[in-house]
Amino acid sequence: xxxxxxxxxxxxxxxxxxxxxxxxxxxxxxxxxxxxxxxxxxxxxxxxxxxxxxxxxxxxxxxxxxxxxxxxxxxxxxxxxxxxxxxxxxxxxxxxxxxxxxxxxxxxxxxxx
Amino acid sequence: xxxxxxxxxxxxxxxxxxxxxxxxxxxxxxxxxxxxxxxxxxxxxxxxxxxxxxxxxxxxxxxxxxxxxxxxxxxxxxxxxxxxxxxxxxxxxxxxxxxxxxxxxxxxxxxxxxxx
Numbered sequence: 248x249x250x251x252x253x254x255x256x257x258x259x260x261x262x263x264x265x266x267x268x269x270x271x272x273x274x275x276x277x278x279x280x281x282x283x284x285x286x287x288x289x290x291x292x293x294x295x296x297x298x299x300x301x302x303x304x305x306x307x308x309x310x311x312x313x314x315x316x317x318x319x320x321x322x323x324x325x326x327x328x329x330x331x332x333x334x335x336x337x338x339x340x341x342x343x344x345x346x347x348x349x350x351x352x353x354x355x356x357x358x359x360x
Numbered sequence: 361x362x363x364x365x366x367x368x369x370x371x372x373x374x375x376x377x378x379x380x381x382x383x384x385x386x387x388x389x390x391x392x393x394x395x396x397x398x399x400x401x402x403x404x405x406x407x408x409x410x411x412x413x414x415x416x417x418x419x420x421x422x423x424x425x426x427x428x429x430x431x432x433x434x435x436x437x438x439x440x441x442x443x444x445x446x447x448x449x450x451x452x453x454x455x456x457x458x459x460x461x462x463x464x465x466x467x468x469x470x471x472x473x474x475x476x
Contacts, residue, residue, distance in 0.1 A: 255401050281464060283467075288451075288472070289469055290364075290467035290468050290470045291467045293466075346457040348406075348463065348465060349406075350403045350404045353403050
Protein backbone atom coordinates (compact mmCIF):
# COMPACT_ATOMS: atom_id res chain seq x y z
CA UNK A 248 0.00 0.00 0.00
CA UNK A 249 0.93 3.67 -0.12
CA UNK A 250 1.60 5.78 2.91
CA UNK A 251 2.88 9.25 3.53
CA UNK A 252 6.00 9.44 5.66
CA UNK A 253 7.55 12.47 7.30
CA UNK A 254 8.68 13.82 3.95
CA UNK A 255 8.56 11.05 1.36
CA UNK A 256 5.48 9.02 0.46
CA UNK A 257 6.26 5.33 0.36
CA UNK A 258 4.92 2.63 -1.93
CA UNK A 259 5.39 -0.94 -0.73
CA UNK A 260 4.92 -3.79 -3.20
CA UNK A 261 5.73 -7.46 -3.53
CA UNK A 262 8.31 -8.72 -5.98
CA UNK A 263 6.67 -9.41 -9.32
CA UNK A 264 3.88 -6.87 -8.84
CA UNK A 265 3.45 -3.91 -11.13
CA UNK A 266 4.19 -0.56 -9.49
CA UNK A 267 2.68 2.80 -10.31
CA UNK A 268 4.33 5.94 -9.01
CA UNK A 269 2.52 9.22 -9.45
CA UNK A 270 3.66 12.80 -9.72
CA UNK A 271 1.80 16.07 -9.98
CA UNK A 272 3.78 18.78 -11.69
CA UNK A 273 3.30 22.47 -11.25
CA UNK A 274 3.98 24.31 -14.48
CA UNK A 275 1.53 23.97 -17.35
CA UNK A 276 4.20 25.39 -19.68
CA UNK A 277 6.65 22.55 -18.98
CA UNK A 278 7.45 20.66 -22.13
CA UNK A 279 9.82 17.94 -21.00
CA UNK A 280 9.64 15.48 -18.14
CA UNK A 281 12.04 12.94 -16.73
CA UNK A 282 11.83 10.18 -14.18
CA UNK A 283 14.94 9.58 -12.09
CA UNK A 284 15.79 6.75 -9.71
CA UNK A 285 17.94 7.51 -6.68
CA UNK A 286 19.43 4.81 -4.53
CA UNK A 287 20.57 5.63 -1.02
CA UNK A 288 23.74 7.73 -0.96
CA UNK A 289 23.94 8.03 -4.75
CA UNK A 290 23.10 10.58 -7.40
CA UNK A 291 19.91 10.33 -9.48
CA UNK A 292 19.91 7.93 -12.41
CA UNK A 293 17.91 8.54 -15.59
CA UNK A 294 15.04 6.13 -16.19
CA UNK A 295 12.85 7.52 -18.93
CA UNK A 296 11.75 10.84 -20.37
CA UNK A 297 8.77 12.18 -22.29
CA UNK A 298 8.00 15.34 -24.21
CA UNK A 299 4.76 17.23 -23.85
CA UNK A 300 3.63 16.31 -27.37
CA UNK A 301 3.32 12.67 -26.24
CA UNK A 302 1.07 11.03 -23.68
CA UNK A 303 2.84 7.71 -23.35
CA UNK A 304 6.32 6.35 -23.77
CA UNK A 305 7.62 2.86 -23.09
CA UNK A 306 11.03 1.61 -22.14
CA UNK A 307 12.30 -1.66 -20.84
CA UNK A 308 9.86 -2.65 -18.04
CA UNK A 309 8.91 1.01 -17.57
CA UNK A 310 6.18 3.18 -19.03
CA UNK A 311 5.62 6.88 -18.48
CA UNK A 312 2.17 8.40 -18.90
CA UNK A 313 1.57 12.11 -19.20
CA UNK A 314 -1.78 13.80 -18.66
CA UNK A 315 -1.35 17.47 -19.42
CA UNK A 316 -4.97 18.26 -18.67
CA UNK A 317 -4.50 17.57 -14.98
CA UNK A 318 -0.71 18.06 -14.93
CA UNK A 319 -0.07 14.50 -13.89
CA UNK A 320 2.77 12.14 -14.65
CA UNK A 321 3.05 8.49 -13.74
CA UNK A 322 5.75 5.84 -13.90
CA UNK A 323 4.73 2.24 -14.28
CA UNK A 324 7.25 -0.46 -13.48
CA UNK A 325 6.35 -3.95 -14.63
CA UNK A 326 7.34 -7.05 -12.68
CA UNK A 327 8.96 -5.02 -9.92
CA UNK A 328 12.19 -6.45 -8.55
CA UNK A 329 14.02 -5.89 -5.24
CA UNK A 330 16.66 -3.96 -7.17
CA UNK A 331 13.99 -1.42 -8.07
CA UNK A 332 13.82 -0.33 -4.43
CA UNK A 333 14.84 3.31 -4.41
CA UNK A 334 13.42 6.82 -4.36
CA UNK A 335 11.85 7.93 -7.62
CA UNK A 336 11.64 11.57 -8.64
CA UNK A 337 9.84 13.21 -11.50
CA UNK A 338 11.43 16.34 -12.90
CA UNK A 339 10.12 18.95 -15.30
CA UNK A 340 11.78 21.45 -17.56
CA UNK A 341 9.77 24.63 -17.26
CA UNK A 342 10.33 25.56 -20.91
CA UNK A 343 12.31 28.58 -19.90
CA UNK A 344 14.83 28.15 -22.67
CA UNK A 345 17.37 26.81 -20.20
CA UNK A 346 18.11 23.26 -19.24
CA UNK A 347 17.08 23.63 -15.61
CA UNK A 348 14.97 20.93 -14.01
CA UNK A 349 12.50 21.24 -11.16
CA UNK A 350 12.19 18.10 -9.09
CA UNK A 351 9.07 16.72 -7.48
CA UNK A 352 8.98 15.52 -3.89
CA UNK A 353 9.80 11.91 -4.65
CA UNK A 354 8.33 8.53 -3.75
CA UNK A 355 10.17 5.75 -2.00
CA UNK A 356 9.51 2.35 -3.55
CA UNK A 357 10.07 -0.66 -1.29
CA UNK A 358 9.99 -4.06 -2.95
CA UNK A 359 9.67 -7.12 -0.75
CA UNK A 360 10.96 -10.50 -1.96
CA UNK B 361 28.07 7.00 -21.77
CA UNK B 362 28.88 10.40 -20.36
CA UNK B 363 29.83 10.47 -16.71
CA UNK B 364 29.92 13.19 -14.11
CA UNK B 365 32.22 12.71 -11.13
CA UNK B 366 32.42 14.46 -7.79
CA UNK B 367 35.21 14.72 -5.28
CA UNK B 368 35.25 14.08 -2.43
CA UNK B 369 32.42 11.59 -1.98
CA UNK B 370 32.20 12.53 1.68
CA UNK B 371 33.83 15.07 3.94
CA UNK B 372 33.68 15.96 7.61
CA UNK B 373 34.76 19.43 8.66
CA UNK B 374 34.62 21.63 11.74
CA UNK B 375 32.37 24.64 12.08
CA UNK B 376 33.91 27.77 10.65
CA UNK B 377 36.08 26.05 8.10
CA UNK B 378 35.60 25.99 4.33
CA UNK B 379 35.13 22.97 2.12
CA UNK B 380 35.58 22.67 -1.63
CA UNK B 381 33.66 20.15 -3.73
CA UNK B 382 34.66 19.41 -7.31
CA UNK B 383 32.38 18.39 -10.15
CA UNK B 384 33.87 17.09 -13.40
CA UNK B 385 32.39 16.02 -16.68
CA UNK B 386 34.59 13.11 -17.73
CA UNK B 387 34.09 12.65 -21.45
CA UNK B 388 32.17 15.69 -22.56
CA UNK B 389 32.34 19.44 -22.18
CA UNK B 390 29.84 21.32 -20.08
CA UNK B 391 29.50 25.09 -20.33
CA UNK B 392 26.77 24.81 -17.71
CA UNK B 393 26.63 22.72 -14.57
CA UNK B 394 24.10 22.66 -11.78
CA UNK B 395 24.53 22.35 -8.03
CA UNK B 396 21.79 20.81 -5.90
CA UNK B 397 21.41 20.26 -2.19
CA UNK B 398 19.42 17.40 -0.74
CA UNK B 399 18.45 16.96 2.90
CA UNK B 400 17.48 13.51 4.21
CA UNK B 401 14.18 12.21 2.87
CA UNK B 402 13.72 15.31 0.75
CA UNK B 403 13.95 16.19 -2.89
CA UNK B 404 16.79 17.85 -4.75
CA UNK B 405 16.76 21.62 -4.50
CA UNK B 406 18.61 23.60 -7.12
CA UNK B 407 21.12 25.94 -5.51
CA UNK B 408 22.80 27.53 -8.48
CA UNK B 409 23.71 27.28 -12.12
CA UNK B 410 27.42 27.35 -12.82
CA UNK B 411 28.43 29.02 -16.07
CA UNK B 412 31.85 28.62 -17.67
CA UNK B 413 33.45 31.99 -18.14
CA UNK B 414 30.85 33.98 -16.24
CA UNK B 415 29.24 34.33 -12.84
CA UNK B 416 27.04 31.65 -11.40
CA UNK B 417 23.30 32.20 -11.17
CA UNK B 418 21.95 31.55 -7.69
CA UNK B 419 18.43 30.49 -6.78
CA UNK B 420 16.42 32.64 -4.45
CA UNK B 421 17.45 32.21 -0.84
CA UNK B 422 20.91 30.80 -1.59
CA UNK B 423 23.72 32.99 -0.27
CA UNK B 424 26.25 33.54 -3.03
CA UNK B 425 28.94 34.66 -0.57
CA UNK B 426 28.55 31.45 1.40
CA UNK B 427 28.38 29.05 -1.51
CA UNK B 428 31.12 30.11 -3.89
CA UNK B 429 30.97 28.63 -7.35
CA UNK B 430 33.79 28.67 -9.87
CA UNK B 431 33.47 27.14 -13.32
CA UNK B 432 37.17 26.92 -14.04
CA UNK B 433 37.05 25.06 -17.32
CA UNK B 434 34.67 23.29 -19.66
CA UNK B 435 34.94 20.15 -17.55
CA UNK B 436 35.23 21.45 -13.99
CA UNK B 437 32.99 23.34 -11.60
CA UNK B 438 33.71 23.78 -7.91
CA UNK B 439 31.44 24.60 -5.00
CA UNK B 440 33.07 26.02 -1.87
CA UNK B 441 31.04 26.10 1.31
CA UNK B 442 32.59 28.92 3.32
CA UNK B 443 32.45 29.22 7.11
CA UNK B 444 30.50 26.01 7.30
CA UNK B 445 27.95 25.44 10.06
CA UNK B 446 26.17 22.27 11.15
CA UNK B 447 23.04 23.33 9.24
CA UNK B 448 25.09 23.17 6.04
CA UNK B 449 25.41 19.43 6.53
CA UNK B 450 23.72 17.90 3.53
CA UNK B 451 24.16 15.86 0.37
CA UNK B 452 25.47 18.05 -2.45
CA UNK B 453 24.96 16.85 -6.01
CA UNK B 454 26.13 18.36 -9.26
CA UNK B 455 24.86 17.72 -12.75
CA UNK B 456 25.56 18.69 -16.32
CA UNK B 457 23.22 18.83 -19.31
CA UNK B 458 23.69 15.97 -21.72
CA UNK B 459 25.35 16.82 -25.01
CA UNK B 460 22.85 17.00 -27.81
CA UNK B 461 20.44 19.69 -26.77
CA UNK B 462 17.67 17.99 -24.84
CA UNK B 463 17.04 18.78 -21.21
CA UNK B 464 18.30 15.61 -19.59
CA UNK B 465 21.03 16.01 -17.01
CA UNK B 466 23.77 13.62 -16.00
CA UNK B 467 24.19 13.60 -12.25
CA UNK B 468 27.29 13.10 -10.18
CA UNK B 469 27.35 10.60 -7.33
CA UNK B 470 27.00 13.31 -4.70
CA UNK B 471 29.11 14.55 -1.80
CA UNK B 472 28.04 14.01 1.79
CA UNK B 473 29.09 17.00 3.90
CA UNK B 474 29.00 16.75 7.67
CA UNK B 475 29.87 19.83 9.71
CA UNK B 476 30.67 19.18 13.36
